Amino acid sequence: MGLRLFPVAVVLVLAGPVAAGLLGALLPAFGWLPALGGDALSLRPWQDLMATPGLGTAVLLALGTGLGSTVLALGAVLLFVAGFSGTRLFRRMGLAISPLLSLPHAAAAIGLAFLLSPSGWLFRLISPWATGFDRPPDLLIVHDPLGLMLMLGLAAKEVPFLWLMTLAALPQADPARAGRLAASLGYGRVTGFLLAVLPRLYPQIRLPVYAVVAFATSNVDVALVLGPTTPPPLGVMVLRLAADPDLAARFSASAAAVLQLGVTGLALGLWIGAERVAAALGRRLAGTGRRDHGDRLLAGLGAVMLLSAVAAVGLGLAGLALWSVAGPWRFPAVWPDRIDLGRWASALPMLVPPLVETAVIAVLSVAMALVLVVGTLRAGGAAGKVPALVYLPLLVPQVSFLFGLQILLLASGAGAGLGVVVAAHLVFVLPYVALSLADPWRALDPRFERVAAALGASPARIFWRIRLPMLARPLATAAAVGFAVSVGLYLPTVLIGAAGWRR
Amino acid sequence: MTAESGQDGLVLEDVRIALGERRLLDLACRVAPGEILSVTGPSGSGKSSLFAFLAGFLDPAFTVAGRVRLDGEDLLALPAAQRRVGLMFQDDLLFPHMSVGGNLLFALPASLRGRAARRARVEAVLAEAGLGGYADRDPATLSGGQRARVALLRTLIAEPRALLLDEPFSKLDRALRGQIRSLVFDRARRLGLPTLLVTHDEEDAAAAGGPVVRL
Numbered sequence: 001m002g003l004r005l006f007p008v009a010v011v012l013v014l015a016g017p018v019a020a021g022l023l024g025a026l027l028p029a030f031g032w033l034p035a036l037g038g039d040a041l042s043l044r045p046w047q048d049l050m051a052t053p054g055l056g057t058a059v060l061l062a063l064g065t066g067l068g069s070t071v072l073a074l075g076a077v078l079l080f081v082a083g084f085s086g087t088r089l090f091r092r093m094g095l096a097i098s099p100l101l102s103l104p105h106a107a108a109a110i111g112l113a114f115l116l117s118p119s120g121w122l123f124r125l126i127s128p129w130a131t132g133f134d135r136p137p138d139l140l141i142v143h144d145p146l147g148l149m150l151m152l153g154l155a156a157k158e159v160p161f162l163w164l165m166t167l168a169a170l171p172q173a174d175p176a177r178a179g180r181l182a183a184s185l186g187y188g189r190v191t192g193f194l195l196a197v198l199p200r201l202y203p204q205i206r207l208p209v210y211a212v213v214a215f216a217t218s219n220v221d222v223a224l225v226l227g228p229t230t231p232p233p234l235g236v237m238v239l240r241l242a243a244d245p246d247l248a249a250r251f252s253a254s255a256a257a258v259l260q261l262g263v264t265g266l267a268l269g270l271w272i273g274a275e276r277v278a279a280a281l282g283r284r285l286a287g288t289g290r291r292d293h294g295d296r297l298l299a300g301l302g303a304v305m306l307l308s309a310v311a312a313v314g315l316g317l318a319g320l321a322l323w324s325v326a327g328p329w330r331f332p333a334v335w336p337d338r339i340d341l342g343r344w345a346s347a348l349p350m351l352v353p354p355l356v357e358t359a360v361i362a363v364l365s366v367a368m369a370l371v372l373v374v375g376t377l378r379a380g381g382a383a384g385k386v387p388a389l390v391y392l393p394l395l396v397p398q399v400s401f402l403f404g405l406q407i408l409l410l411a412s413g414a415g416a417g418l419g420v421v422v423a424a425h426l427v428f429v430l431p432y433v434a435l436s437l438a439d440p441w442r443a444l445d446p447r448f449e450r451v452a453a454a455l456g457a458s459p460a461r462i463f464w465r466i467r468l469p470m471l472a473r474p475l476a477t478a479a480a481v482g483f484a485v486s487v488g489l490y491l492p493t494v495l496i497g498a499a500g501w502r503r
Numbered sequence: 504m505t506a507e508s509g510q511d512g513l514v515l516e517d518v519r520i521a522l523g524e525r526r527l528l529d530l531a532c533r534v535a536p537g538e539i540l541s542v543t544g545p546s547g548s549g550k551s552s553l554f555a556f557l558a559g560f561l562d563p564a565f566t567v568a569g570r571v572r573l574d575g576e577d578l579l580a581l582p583a584a585q586r587r588v589g590l591m592f593q594d595d596l597l598f599p600h601m602s603v604g605g606n607l608l609f610a611l612p613a614s615l616r617g618r619a620a621r622r623a624r625v626e627a628v629l630a631e632a633g634l635g636g637y638a639d640r641d642p643a644t645l646s647g648g649q650r651a652r653v654a655l656l657r658t659l660i661a662e663p664r665a666l667l668l669d670e671p672f673s674k675l676d677r678a679l680r681g682q683i684r685s686l687v688f689d690r691a692r693r694l695g696l697p698t699l700l701v702t703h704d705e706e707d708a709a710a711a712g713g714p715v716v717r718l
Contacts, residue, residue: 186585289609
């Protein structure tokens, strides 16, 4: 009986903050925030927002970089899987890609900025012999006004996530047998995969893809490091308005947060429309019977895109590590003059408390998420049903409801201690834990439990002695994913944690 | 097709398949056009390896020697997608995201152009097999026997040069089994396809009426 409480608890833990946060943005967006003197509904915040310079560009940047990066990341993963699954290169890439998932977005973005900026590693490697530069060129690569760097950075960072989700879903699409059958009919690897396997694979990864669209169209941390600045994409603009010393700007910040919700919704709508077109096109192509659509070229493209993403993030990280111990390092030297650990020595004592706090928050939120998700899956019966609401926080732009939540917290005067930050992290950790665990949970052969039951084991004993041990690996993976998500969360920590700091 | 008789059909020259130290298979034979060679043996005897080897999917962990010719052409030099060897498995493996007609259109060679012409061809093939009007059906709504027939039609409409059958009748119930079996064998003979049947069932081998190799 107690099991039934788990789905309810999950919905409360997730939908509660999201709904409250959206309300906390929606009301001030229409002028209602008594704490700041807004006690009548009005359209004034929207009028102020519309008058903000660069708003249209900010919206277009959010849409363009968000959708563009999703197309790039998904294209890289799918083409690579299509062209190389089952090969040795594929297994090796898997080993290289998975660890990158644990890298926080902000760290990856900073690494990329160091790698690709005019004074970064790439230019040092080819200077001065190829470029003639003996000082960093005056080029706007990072923060370029079109947001191309932001788009590439987002794509590179989304590749590991989509890769992991695709690999987890792949067995259910039966790629080996379908691929062989397609090959026996004369189809090339890529065309065979796209026409015979992808239509069954895609529904399994649709949700993670939507999560990427939602994140990429509204993200703040990557955009702060790599994105254009005047104007920035919409997510950053929300944050800027929210940080405006003029408290009246809170109203238009709320309106911007609501607008962000609409923009992300529009992006998802456009994406779903594109899905339909692609599906119709696929059916059409399958009907023509053409066996090869430039398969070698497509596979090569997939390999180049995926390798570039992995190399960029990996090299960026290596560069970050090197910079942290670099002594004097003149342009265009490829290596620093000497290694200097002084910075670490002076920074380390300062870094320990936040590191400990980060770990405590992550461990607490992951532990709670695991208990809630496992309880919910257990309550969901053999099918392991999970309330669809679990995935809601993945689809709602963080900046939209976290900002509202912050306003509510500030307005209510509630102290935002560790507990509130953990609760905020739980909102994001839980969906990812559920996403990682639900499929393996359902995939467990039901006959094992039937055998155990026939041997007289009680449901509790079956759960503890059969199911949990057999799912030890997926559980560990889910915990690792959850930990990585928590450690990498930027906005919830800044917005919710800061709400507490200020008092 | 090459005119030289004796070159026609599927010829296995001293094919040896081994996994590490373990010798799995040692086979030399010729399957003439329209002939059905049955390869039987208990599980683990190398039947499936032979099937995978001829189809082009054998795991690189196996070591192989020997040559295979199809109508005089070196089959092993070709990648799986260019061998034009029709496969049938235990499961029908109809693509669930395509209609019955979609499955057949997928297999129909692209050399037949034009949507209407392709569609007409598919409908004719279905009608000939007693499945007229089934083109727009979802494969999931078909009976086991209908699915098996569609799977056979899909294999044949791709115009293969030979057939490889891997226990294709083992999941059908008894009544259906004989019916589908004779349909498959019939078509293979009629089209003059050299056919290799891998099975653990002596009854299948007897029904095939051709030579039998026991591993």
